[in-house]
Amino acid sequence: GNSVTQMEGPVTLSEEAFLTINCTYTATGYPSLFWYVQYPGEGLQLLLKATKADDKGSNKGFEATYRKETTSFHLEKGSVQVSDSAVYFCALGAFSGGYNKLIFGAGTRLAVHP
Amino acid sequence: NAGVTQTPKFRVLKTGQSMTLLCAQDMNHEYMYWYRQDPGMGLRLIHYSVGEGTTAKGEVPDGYNVSRLKKQNFLLGLESAAPSQTSVYFCASRLTSGSYNEQFFGPGTRLTVL
Numbered sequence: 001g002n003s004v005t006q007m008e009g010p011v012t013l014s015e016e017a018f019l020t021i022n023c024t025y026t027a028t029g030y031p032s033l034f035w036y037v038q039y040p041g042e043g044l045q046l047l048l049k050a051t052k053a054d055d056k057g058s059n060k061g062f063e064a065t066y067r068k069e070t071t072s073f074h075l076e077k078g079s080v081q082v083s084d085s086a087v088y089f090c091a092l093g094a095f096s097g098g099y100n101k102l103i104f105g106a107g108t109r110l111a112v113h114p
Numbered sequence: 115n116a117g118v119t120q121t122p123k124f125r126v127l128k129t130g131q132s133m134t135l136l137c138a139q140d141m142n143h144e145y146m147y148w149y150r151q152d153p154g155m156g157l158r159l160i161h162y163s164v165g166e167g168t169t170a171k172g173e174v175p176d177g178y179n180v181s182r183l184k185k186q187n188f189l190l191g192l193e194s195a196a197p198s199q200t201s202v203y204f205c206a207s208r209l210t211s212g213s214y215n216e217q218f219f220g221p222g223t224r225l226t227v228l
Binding site for chain 1: 218
């Protein structure tokens with residue numbers, strides 16, 4: 001079946017540190033991959049996506065590369081800011097069980113301190 | 115564009131009470147979804163709709179009903195609330211099918227069932 005596994009949080013970093021949040025997936029076929037971000041008290045919003053192998057999604061200094069050989073879509077940022085503190089969800093989009101669905105990981109909370 | 119809006123933002127119910135959560139979108143999206151978010155479990159799909167007048171079950175539909183009488187609105191009902199339904203509920207919409215299409219999320223409704 002389809003599933004997404006993310007590294008457990010919380011991840012605590014100092015401002016300007018390098019960020020990696022690991023995400024691996026299991027899927028049949030060729031899913032699309034997404035990173036969503038949830039700021040405190042808000043809904044999820046799309047951060048970036050990749051729709052095929054070797055695609056790199058990027059936005060706001062974050063990036064992730066769709067690696068089919070390792071079934072991974074790790075999120076990285078070179079220098080985090082306090083404003084990046086949020087919960088990050090990796091998700092895959094696939095047709096399964098008769099409909100197009102998004103399957104989410106459990107989320108990784110990031111806390112960035114000045 | 116307001117995007118996806120949800121009403122109410124917070125609600126406290128007693129066991130056995132009923133309520134309806136309203137989701138509205140002004141993006142002319144065909145697909146709409148209801149999710150629940152629980153700690154450490156990511157988002158789980160409750161019900162979804164692929165167009166006006168249609169509804170279908172997701173992963174965790176028991177105890178919930180939905181209706182999509184108008185394209186822009188998707189209602190989630192709890193007929194007899196239980197403490198296990200304490201959660202944060204998110205509505206989302208998507209323009210069309212296709213696993214590469216992102217979903218747009220509302221700000222959430224925090225429901226507590228005592």
